[in-house]
Amino acid sequence: MNLSFREKSTWVSLIIVTVVWLNYFIRIRPALFDGSIGRLESIGLFVGAVVVLVVMQIIGQIIAVSTSRSADQSADERDKSIASKAGNISGWVLSFLVVTVGGYALFIDVSSVVIANWLLLSLVLSQIAEYALTLFYYRRGW
């Protein structure tokens, strides 16, 4: 399979974001519903996830660069068009989820830890959607 640098980079990001945040949300699952995880514990898990995410992204992107002959090429019109399309749709996904979380928080009395984690989940899902759409457009066009 002939993958451009940007496709490889997107695959790396998609896999890392999915693995790291899936692990986080499995651990934080109670906090999504009843806030039974305390604020400090939640912060600890969040900071840990971010650190792991950053380290893995750095390593993953270095591998993507080192295995791509075209890594130094700037984005061309197709790269920019795909990024724009995928970003536009993921923006709608994020908007929908954030409005849903906001509506939920208005009617249900929940702690800030719960709301924060639902918003984080919304951001992660929209990011995953952007990566998945980017890869789809690279492979299938539109």
Add this chain to the structure above:
Amino acid sequence: MNSSISNEIRKLRFEHSEMTQKALADAIGLTRQTVIAIEKGRYSPSLEAAFKIAEVFSVPLEEVFQYRIKD
């Protein structure tokens, strides 16, 4: 969804000293993967890129790209 625009880029490359996709990409300022996508009809290039491709092969635009009206 496939484009209703077809092209003869692969044939033109072959006729021009078997130009590689990379050489064409470098000549018009796109990536090799974008040239591949254009040839396979998965991406319709901008007007500017289309004119650049025609210029590389020294042929009119219509010899490179053809627009079909779908029934």
